[in-house]
Amino acid sequence: MGDRLTQLQEAVDQLANQFIACFYYIERHHDLELFGPNDKIPDLKQDQPKEVETLTPDVFQAGQLELARDLIVKEQQVEYLISSLPGLDNSERDQEQLIRDLEEELKVAETQRLEAVREKDEVLLKLDQVLRGIRRH
Incomplete structure (x- = not known):
């Protein structure tokens, strides 16, 4: 294992990757809803890949909850590493x-x-x- 600064950098990198994974999950699996009168949901041709694979609300919310918990755990790890750096206390x-x-x-x-x-x-x-x-x- 590396020094604390290396561990902190790796944890911050992992946290950033988790944020990206969360955005991807939400973008990829959200509900297709219209929010305004000018919104349209495009019709896809059969050979065109789906941009969104809508999940049921329960599954989508469970996935969001799991991702949120993972983010909190990683953020706490980052906080712990920061608090253990010399010079702060x-x-x-x-x-x-x-x-x-x-x-x-x-x-x-x-x-x-x-x-x-x-x-x-x-x-x-x-x-x-x-x-x-x-x-x-």
């Missing part, structure tokens, strides 16, 4: 302290790494001496 002093703490952890980890490398070199040297001793006999 942390003062500059808190961030500097966090950086100092991380630098200390890094120093400890580097010391441990150097000790492990030194031990590895010692073990390799002993192993080499043992192998040379075996070859002589």
Whole structure:
């Protein structure tokens, strides 16, 4: 998983895609209704594809409800990611302290790494001496 900004960008992209899917669903499955006296519903020829596949009101409303719930869940995820970004609830002093703490952890980890490398070199040297001793006999 990437850093929080990458996660946020991906969540915002997914939210935008969900908005587009919602618009497509509504455009594709709405009821054909006349809203004014000048409105017309065009007659389609048999070989012409349908622009709208009207769903029953119950099915259409259930689909809208599901899409709305998905949008709300994704929007809450975006809000959570935004709230977890550093700097929103942390003062500059808190961030500097966090950086100092991380630098200390890094120093400890580097010391441990150097000790492990030194031990590895010692073990390799002993192993080499043992192998040379075996070859002589």
